[in-house]
Amino acid sequence: MTEPLARPRRKDPLKKTRLPLxxxxxxxxxxxxxxxxxAEGRFVLQSCADCSAVVYxxxxxxxxxxxxxxxxxxxxxxxxxxxxxxxRSSTDPYFRERTPxxxxxxxxxxxxxxxxxxxxxxxxxGRVRLxxxxxxxxxxxxxxxxxxxxxxxxxxxxxxxxxxxxxxxxVLITDGRTAVGQAMAKAFSEAGSSIIFVGIADAWKPFPGMxxxxxxxxxxxxxxxxxxxxxxxxxxxxxxxxxxxIVNTAEHIRAGGIIERRGINxxxxxxxxxxxxxxxxxxxxxxGMRFRGADGVNSATAIVNLxxxxxxxxxPTYGAHSAAEAAxxxxxxxxxxxLRSGGVRMVNVFFxxxxxxxxxxxxxxxxxxxxxxxxxxEALKKGLEDVxxxxxxxxxxxxxxxxxxxLERELAG
Amino acid sequence: MAVANLLVFxxxxxxxxxxxxDLTQTLTPDFPTIVLPPEFGQCAPFRLEEISRxxxxxxxxxxxxxxxxxxxxxxxxxxxxxxxxxxxxxxAVDTIPAKNFIAPAAVIDxxxxxxADADFLLTVAFVKAWEKQHGKIGAGSWVLLRTDxxxxxxxxxxxxxxxxxxxxxxxxxxxxxxxxxxxxHGFGTETIGTDAGQAQHFNPPFPAHFYMHGKGRYGLQxxxxxxxxxxxxxxxxxxxxxxxxxSGSPLRVLALVSAERx
Numbered sequence: 001m002t003e004p005l006a007r008p009r010r011k012d013p014l015k016k017t018r019l020p021l022x023x024x025x026x027x028x029x030x031x032x033x034x035x036x037x038x039a040e041g042r043f044v045l046q047s048c049a050d051c052s053a054v055v056y057x058x059x060x061x062x063x064x065x066x067x068x069x070x071x072x073x074x075x076x077x078x079x080x081x082x083x084x085x086x087x088r089s090s091t092d093p094y095f096r097e098r099t100p101x102x103x104x105x106x107x108x109x110x111x112x113x114x115x116x117x118x119x120x121x122x123x124x125x126g127r128v129r130l131x132x133x134x135x136x137x138x139x140x141x142x143x144x145x146x147x148x149x150x151x152x153x154x155x156x157x158x159x160x161x162x163x164x165x166x167x168x169x170x171v172l173i174t175d176g177r178t179a180v181g182q183a184m185a186k187a188f189s190e191a192g193s194s195i196i197f198v199g200i201a202d203a204w205k206p207f208p209g210m211x212x213x214x215x216x217x218x219x220x221x222x223x224x225x226x227x228x229x230x231x232x233x234x235x236x237x238x239x240x241x242x243x244x245x246i247v248n249t250a251e252h253i254r255a256g257g258i259i260e261r262r263g264i265n266x267x268x269x270x271x272x273x274x275x276x277x278x279x280x281x282x283x284x285x286x287x288g289m290r291f292r293g294a295d296g297v298n299s300a301t302a303i304v305n306l307x308x309x310x311x312x313x314x315x316p317t318y319g320a321h322s323a324a325e326a327a328x329x330x331x332x333x334x335x336x337x338x339l340r341s342g343g344v345r346m347v348n349v350f351f352x353x354x355x356x357x358x359x360x361x362x363x364x365x366x367x368x369x370x371x372x373x374x375x376x377x378e379a380l381k382k383g384l385e386d387v388x389x390x391x392x393x394x395x396x397x398x399x400x401x402x403x404x405x406x407l408e409r410e411l412a413g
Numbered sequence: 414m415a416v417a418n419l420l421v422f423x424x425x426x427x428x429x430x431x432x433x434x435d436l437t438q439t440l441t442p443d444f445p446t447i448v449l450p451p452e453f454g455q456c457a458p459f460r461l462e463e464i465s466r467x468x469x470x471x472x473x474x475x476x477x478x479x480x481x482x483x484x485x486x487x488x489x490x491x492x493x494x495x496x497x498x499x500x501x502x503x504x505a506v507d508t509i510p511a512k513n514f515i516a517p518a519a520v521i522d523x524x525x526x527x528x529a530d531a532d533f534l535l536t537v538a539f540v541k542a543w544e545k546q547h548g549k550i551g552a553g554s555w556v557l558l559r560t561d562x563x564x565x566x567x568x569x570x571x572x573x574x575x576x577x578x579x580x581x582x583x584x585x586x587x588x589x590x591x592x593x594x595x596x597x598h599g600f601g602t603e604t605i606g607t608d609a610g611q612a613q614h615f616n617p618p619f620p621a622h623f624y625m626h627g628k629g630r631y632g633l634q635x636x637x638x639x640x641x642x643x644x645x646x647x648x649x650x651x652x653x654x655x656x657x658x659x660s661g662s663p664l665r666v667l668a669l670v671s672a673e674r675x
Contacts, residue, residue, distance in 0.1 A: 204445050204567035206574070228442040229462055265454055 020293030025137025034140035039385035056112035136343035163383035187373035199224025226277035236284035253358035257319035270324035290342025352392025456482035490632030497627030514652035563637035582609025585620035599631030
């Protein structure tokens with residue numbers, strides 16, 4: 001049984017903040033197949049295309065038949081915890097601060113034996129499922145989880161170290177004027193976040209859902225306009241020290257390609273909201289979050305960026321919009337590298353058309369704001385980095401992996 | 414002779430015999446700008462981006478880049494702004510004769526009426542009653558509508574409800590009358606536009622824009638401190654930026670008021 005997490009006490013202002021350290025994060029090129037899977041929450045291992053051997057640790061050639069054809073494949077993650085030990089002292093600066101730390105060997109039903117971190121609810125000799133997770137350095141590691149979910153299992157300290165669980169954390173939702181922003185506020189409240197700051201730009205403009213938003217438990221409305229550097233800086237100065245998760249819900253969606261648009265005013269607004277907006281957030285909040293990456297139970301842990309899946313491949317029906325999303329996606333890749341030293345995760349959540357007014361004429365399937373919000377919570381609880389929500393996003397992901405050129409042509413219609 | 418008079422004028426300003434009243438709202442990012450339906454092009458709000466502030470980007474100096482639309486904050490409307498004035502000569506901010514940037518003002522106080530009714534409309538009868546008290550509005554005079562709207566919170570100032578903005582302004586017939594019968598210089602308001610919040614439903618829509626600009630007259634909006642002006646006798650200095658073929662511009666609007674008038 002996992003001891004439920006207690007609400008963290010207020011920080012002792014006389015104590016120095018513990019600085020973030022990262023576990024060793026270097027991996028071989030072959031091992032980054034695990035990185036990709038961990039980022040998406042899948043469990044994969046190399047599987048020999050010639051002799052079908054399931055291989056671990058990652059290699060360049062099959063240890064059985066020497067074949068170089070070792071693609072990653074989804075593998076049954078279940079197995080038995082063969083042996084465990086508890087590390088009580090370590091020379092590694094990261095683990096030194098986190099002992100005692102349980103590790104063990106897991107024999108997978110699929111064959112290989114892995115060394116894994118252990119969830120508190122696993123027992124030697126018992127059945128477990130392995131999860132691939134990204135650790136604070138962004139490197140993939142395996143953790144053995146109990147075979148079935150147990151109460152409060154997300155509160156386990158070793159698991160929580162590998163996730164961005166919103167429970168007891170303080171969240172900033174950058175734009176509460178939209179259906180997505182409001183759904184997000186509700187979801188974080190239900191997920192047990194301590195404070196949900198919700199940014200509202202131009203408070204003098206009324207918006208639908210304002211009263212319901214105010215009624216959500218632990219929601220605090222703050223003035224925030226991510227197109228205004230001064231406003232973002234002001235919020236960072238005021239609340240930056242107590243924001244653990246940022247969810248960037250600011251959106252700017254307009255249909256249309258490039259030639260039909262007269263002038264670049266709308267494109268400028270798109271870039272201002274999506275690309276420069278993210279940049280403003282990162283510059284204002286990034287340093288503080290990176291500093292607070294190991295600051296106890298409610299350490300700074302993630303920036304969530306909501307992205308159109310057409311950031312990955314342009315959909316000319318929303319062509320200019322797709323281009324701005326692509327710029328935003330590229331910025332997140334830089335930010336991911338810049339945030340890593342603080343153990344703060346950049347989570348990209350991709351989705352197709354939303355069930356909102358700006359996709360009114362687009363046929364289903366569309367993603368409802370509440371579904372998107374639930375997916376974000378789920379992603380943080382699992383510690384994911386790349387999330388695809390809904391059929392359209394999943395479809396684009398798969399087609400992109402197979403043949404990007406074909407996808408480009410198909411999206412052009 | 415003229416030189417002597419100007420020196421007297423300058424001394425009067427220096428000594429305070431002539432008061433200078435600032436009718437300008439401070440340009441800030443959160444000051445309301447006009448809101449059009451989202452599918453239309455929008456006026457850029459004011460934004461400031463620091464270039465340097467005595468730091469590594471410029472060690473000894475502080476300066477900013479700024480973004481505005483031509484109709485952001487306290488601003489001037491040139492005739493070219495409206496389709497009715499598009500073919501007039503000298504209709505843009507760069508071609509309007511510079512002398513037109515200085516003109517006297519008649520300030521019509523509707524603050525009581527506007528307080529009682531956000532949709533208050535100025536009428537010919539109202540202006541005639543005002544003239545009975547203060548004398549006829551002279552040709553070439555700004556008409557400034559004092560509503561005390563500038564003293565409101567931003568939400569009340571914008572007055573946005575589900576059926577659009579609710580802010581005071583002129584009715585259609587009074588604008589036409591001011592142009593045709595009083596030959597005014599232009600129309601100025603404290604609200605976001607020279608027209609009333611619901612003016613898109615008037616006939617013609619947006620009459621202050623339609624009639625004023627159609628006859629080559631000007632507009633001023635987002636004014637403040639109109640309560641510090643006398644009904645008559647103030648002189649307005651309102652010179653927009655010299656933007657090539659500009660439809661308007663943010664500007665500093667000053668009123669000169671003879672102190673003896675108080």
